[in-house]
Amino acid sequence: MLQKGWYHGKLNSRPLFFGTRDGGFFVPVFCLRIHNGTNYEEEVYRMAIQIPRGTQDILPGEVEKWQLIEDKAREICRNYQYKEIRTPIFEHTELFLRSVGDTTDIVQKEMYSFQDRGGRDLTLRPEGTAAVVRSFAENKLYGQASQPVKLYYMGPMFRYERPQAGRYRQFVQFGIEALGSQDPAIDAEVISLAMEFYREMGLKKLRLVINSLGDSDSRKAHRNALVGHFQPRIGEFCEDCRHRLEKNPLRILDCKKDRDHELMGSAPSILDYLNDDSRQYFEKVKDYLSAMNIDFAVDPTLVRGLDYYNHTAFEIMSEAEGFGAITTLCGGGRYNGLVQEVGGPDVPGIGFAFSIERLISALEAEAVELPLKEAIDCYIVAMGEEARDFSVPLLQGLRRAGFSAERDYLDRKPKAQFKAADRLGAKFALIIGDDELQSGSAEVKNLESGEQKQLPLSEFIEEFGKLCQ
RNA sequence: GCGGCUAUGGCGAAAUGGUCAACGCAUCGGAUUGUGGCUCCGACAUCGUGGGUUCGAUUCCCACUAGUCGCCCCA
Numbered sequence: 261m262l263q264k265g266w267y268h269g270k271l272n273s274r275p276l277f278f279g280t281r282d283g284g285f286f287v288p289v290f291c292l293r294i295h296n297g298t299n300y301e302e303e304v305y306r307m308a309i310q311i312p313r314g315t316q317d318i319l320p321g322e323v324e325k326w327q328l329i330e331d332k333a334r335e336i337c338r339n340y341q342y343k344e345i346r347t348p349i350f351e352h353t354e355l356f357l358r359s360v361g362d363t364t365d366i367v368q369k370e371m372y373s374f375q376d377r378g379g380r381d382l383t384l385r386p387e388g389t390a391a392v393v394r395s396f397a398e399n400k401l402y403g404q405a406s407q408p409v410k411l412y413y414m415g416p417m418f419r420y421e422r423p424q425a426g427r428y429r430q431f432v433q434f435g436i437e438a439l440g441s442q443d444p445a446i447d448a449e450v451i452s453l454a455m456e457f458y459r460e461m462g463l464k465k466l467r468l469v470i471n472s473l474g475d476s477d478s479r480k481a482h483r484n485a486l487v488g489h490f491q492p493r494i495g496e497f498c499e500d501c502r503h504r505l506e507k508n509p510l511r512i513l514d515c516k517k518d519r520d521h522e523l524m525g526s527a528p529s530i531l532d533y534l535n536d537d538s539r540q541y542f543e544k545v546k547d548y549l550s551a552m553n554i555d556f557a558v559d560p561t562l563v564r565g566l567d568y569y570n571h572t573a574f575e576i577m578s579e580a581e582g583f584g585a586i587t588t589l590c591g592g593g594r595y596n597g598l599v600q601e602v603g604g605p606d607v608p609g610i611g612f613a614f615s616i617e618r619l620i621s622a623l624e625a626e627a628v629e630l631p632l633k634e635a636i637d638c639y640i641v642a643m644g645e646e647a648r649d650f651s652v653p654l655l656q657g658l659r660r661a662g663f664s665a666e667r668d669y670l671d672r673k674p675k676a677q678f679k680a681a682d683r684l685g686a687k688f689a690l691i692i693g694d695d696e697l698q699s700g701s702a703e704v705k706n707l708e709s710g711e712q713k714q715l716p717l718s719e720f721i722e723e724f725g726k727l728c729q
Numbered sequence: 730g731c732g733g734c735u736a737u738g739g740c741g742a743a744a745u746g747g748u749c750a751a752c753g754c755a756u757c758g759g760a761u762u763g764u765g766g767c768u769c770c771g772a773c774a775u776c777g778u779g780g781g782u783u784c785g786a787u788u789c790c791c792a793c794u795a796g797u798c799g800c801c802c803c804a
Binding site for chain 1: 730731757758761762763764765766794795796797798799800801802803804
């Protein structure tokens, strides 16, 4: 029996939908007014539609930051010779099961998966590497003349998580991948590109942490050693750690609750399980980083959340104060064997990805001033109907000549038009009214100096160009 | 998936169980009939949504939604 009242959104825990007969169109809003348990009247109305949880609109004023970051990222990729690749936003779910790993959190609880009308199992990409590697194998880029193949991508990724500072359900990642080389110098290059990019953006409080996960044999041996180490006394650890013992014993090492347990300090380190090749490889990467004056710390507990990583792994964290709980700006590592996993030849690879959202937060946390220019060249202050008409082609002429120009569209008073010009940061105001139209010359005011000049309307664009120089 | 906090105009932000809900910024209008930045005056809110308690709720209670912080995990 329903209580008397209004119901909307959900009724008996089922969403209320109003749809047409063909079922193809839904307006997810309407209301039921219950008079008693059985009588009700419907009132259909549209509720304001809100942005989906964990997503954001990037509005003018904010989007300029994004553009700047994107430009900078593209620029540094040119310098380092990474070429852009664009892959679909959704892929076969299978791709992520096999690459990211079907026991990882990303796959188990964070994927936006769906079936299309043809019954295909698809997933909105939760990360970028899998698709790039798939494309590399599918398009046989390993046969390309220039090797290694160095790629970058930039675009939205999707993970179903509870939003929090620095965490969104749709977020934009920039990432690079270098495929086809097993030279430790390429590992160092990938890391240096990331560090160099952040440096150029103006971030200072950064911490680079690296580790080697070794090859799959060393990882396996280390894993067994860890399980053996903690197993006998796992009862003394927190609930999360007890799960981790099976799932990902390395994670126990950076548990915040059990940090001080005596078994933590004596736990076996991955670095003791590296074979000679892996060890030497790691040494070489560190040497190269030092040679480039890149500061780093080795953290043997650094693990990455995706299954495909091996050998070099790294993270860049912000140490800016008040940055919140999520400090990782960038994460990456080597993934030898991944290309094979998705059906290609055995080609090694390494890459990283960072989120633009977190970069912007870090820039804000460090109060970095970005060079965002927004001034326009000319604002036309038109008074009277004739002048307003005249301003239409004039505005077009200015813009065609390459000037940024604007006029009033709200029929505002001259005073308000000047205010608008001011707000846009206009360098000049062009004033036309009846007098000017009659005399054939317009007043041009330099809004910074207040200086005012007359320019002939007949060759206004040329004269204005000279004035701007 | 779990827990804490929050929800007042375009933005920021007070107060209050009871006639018109402070203030600041922004915006628009006026003082100044065609010249911005300063000053003064004026205009501008069905208090997230839905229920409940009450004579009366923006205020108290519940649910929902959203935001936010933290856990898990990650970019």
